Amino acid sequence: MSARTLTFEIFRFDPQLPGDSPRLERFELEETSGMTVFIALNRLREEQDRSLQFDFVCRAGICGSCAMVIDGKPTLACRTLTSTLSPKANRPVITLMPLPGFELIGDLSVNTGTFMRALSERLGAWLHPKAAAHSIHALETPMDPQLADSIYEADRCVECGCCVAGCATAQMRDTFVGAVGFNKVARFALDSRDAREPEDFYHVIGDEDGVFGCMTLLGCQDNCPKDLNHQAQIAYLRRKLMLGARIL
Ligand code: FES
16 A cells, blocks of 8 residues: 555644734645654654744653644644544645643644643642541551552543643643542542541632532543542542532
8 A cells, every 4th residue: 555645734833923823724745654643743843844833842742742633633743643533535635733731832843841730739639647647657558559550540641732632621620620630639638648628628629619510512632641539539529528628
């Protein structure tokens, strides 16, 4: 089978460049075996336009840097094979856009770092240890393996921002915590070493900017490249918070 010619329609705009305006630019590239969108973008930058901006670090779905909207779906460029995009078309047109809901740095590059840091500070997303944990002479308390697995599951989040980009509520209301924030809270709400009680978490996410603002549209779950079960986490947090506040 002969190689396909891929046409990329890529969002271009450099907010730092006076007079620049948002537009789509077309690029063509021969598809190669095992090509990912990340590989295609690198080739386009090396061979056709050195000013093309996009992010990557790990190339293995671990850092979350390469998230963008590919043919309308927020996902990771390094884990998206071009062969999966319009697989039956000989000359597919692939559209690449930056993630909405984040500050645009340029073209496909957005600033998720400032957003994630502010979210962590707002939610207190770090371990608040129980008093006994401060003693270096205290014996380490073993953790139940099932609990450790649950915490590990939440820790798989790479903070790529796809859940925020895919969430209609987060796009309409930038004060909404969103799935990545709920995941951070759930991780510490689960942790038996954390001193915080349900009431403490209630003060942080117990309103409509928190878990009670989720409209269950499932955008977070449908677009999570790590297949995290965000809706189960939201249900867990709602129940834990309501029990803590004695609403249930
Ligand atoms: S480059 Fe790290 S997740 Fe894609």
